[in-house]
Amino acid sequence: MPASLLPADLQLFQRGWLSSNNLLCLGERPALVDTGHDKHAELTLHLVQTALLGQPPLHTIAHTHLHGDHCGGTAELQAAYPEARTLVAASSWDTVQQWDEQRLTYELTGQHCRRFAANGVLQPGSTVQLGNHVWEIHATAGHDSDAVMLFEPKQRLLLAGDALWQNQVSIVFDTLPRFQRDGFAGFEATLDRIERLKPQVVVPGHGAVFGEVDGSVTAALASARKRLALFREQPDQHARYAAKALIKYQLLDVEHMTHEGFRQWLAGAPVFAELHNWVAGSISREAWLADILDELERKDALWRSETEIGDSPTVSRQRL
Numbered sequence: 267m268p269a270s271l272l273p274a275d276l277q278l279f280q281r282g283w284l285s286s287n288n289l290l291c292l293g294e295r296p297a298l299v300d301t302g303h304d305k306h307a308e309l310t311l312h313l314v315q316t317a318l319l320g321q322p323p324l325h326t327i328a329h330t331h332l333h334g335d336h337c338g339g340t341a342e343l344q345a346a347y348p349e350a351r352t353l354v355a356a357s358s359w360d361t362v363q364q365w366d367e368q369r370l371t372y373e374l375t376g377q378h379c380r381r382f383a384a385n386g387v388l389q390p391g392s393t394v395q396l397g398n399h400v401w402e403i404h405a406t407a408g409h410d411s412d413a414v415m416l417f418e419p420k421q422r423l424l425l426a427g428d429a430l431w432q433n434q435v436s437i438v439f440d441t442l443p444r445f446q447r448d449g450f451a452g453f454e455a456t457l458d459r460i461e462r463l464k465p466q467v468v469v470p471g472h473g474a475v476f477g478e479v480d481g482s483v484t485a486a487l488a489s490a491r492k493r494l495a496l497f498r499e500q501p502d503q504h505a506r507y508a509a510k511a512l513i514k515y516q517l518l519d520v521e522h523m524t525h526e527g528f529r530q531w532l533a534g535a536p537v538f539a540e541l542h543n544w545v546a547g548s549i550s551r552e553a554w555l556a557d558i559l560d561e562l563e564r565k566d567a568l569w570r571s572e573t574e575i576g577d578s579p580t581v582s583r584q585r586l
């Protein structure tokens with residue numbers, strides 16, 4: 267049972283593939299890591315309030331990174347717990363204080379998040395106390411170079427955010443030229459770093475907790491490396507996967523929208539043009555996107571009627 271992999275004072279709210287998981291660290295000063303998508307902000311607050319009945323109020327809200335599915339509940343939690351401090355990765359400090367939607371990537375991806383401000387940072391190389399435990403802060407790259415992982419060395423527990431999932435890798439945003447970063451190599455270096463930490467238990471940003479007790483951490487690292495090697499060899503496959511994941515995310519958020527609304531959303535999110543650059547010589551952007559939508563419909567990841575396109579819950583974002 268995944269839940270039993272965690273000590274009793276760490277309570278995981280395992281969410282779906284829109285909202286990220288949230289980890290509540292109980293103790294004298296309760297802390298929550300990651301707050302889900304803003305669509306589910308009320309539910310996130312309810313989960314926290316229920317778990318903290320008879321306990322001290324929430325003291326800290328910390329984030330692995332600032333994608334909208336990891337910090338969308340923060341504004342709601344801040345309103346309910348005005349005394350709580352809010353921590354973001356040190357490299358995101360300016361971005362979040364100015365709420366620079368370009369650097370927060372919401373503009374890039376056509377996504378959104380309720381604005382909030384931070385009042386403290388998570389500095390890679392240092393530690394932070396969350397609940398009863400002291401966590402090391404580690405930098406990551408590949409998915410988001412402003413993301414951090416949190417590692418509790420006594421129980422060898424890793425809060426990986428989107429740097430490691432069990433059966434899938436997250437989008438390698440660092441491959442987009444706009445970021446001028448290390449792309450796949452950065453992600454691979456992050457996996458090497460995770461391997462060196464030798465985590466016994468991993469809390470991923472999405473999906474169930476897994477542990478090395480049955481070899482699942484080694485297996486997850488191996489499968490992520492294999493997938494990244496394939497993407498490195500065939501970056502068009504990564505571009506296609508990323509486009510599918512972003513479309514699925516949008517449909518999970520809105521549930522359904524008109525074809526015209528969807529067309530405008532696609533046209534307004536520059537990420538699709540940037541991903542299409544990987545295949546630009548071979549196929550027009552329109553034809554590439556049409557083919558991707560056909561595949562998603564065939565796989566039952568979305569549905570289309572005469573007037574609308576919508577999310578099909580049969581196939582999760584994990585299985586694209």
Ligand SMILES: [Zn+2]
Pocket residue numbers: 331333409410428436
């Ligand atoms: Zn993310």
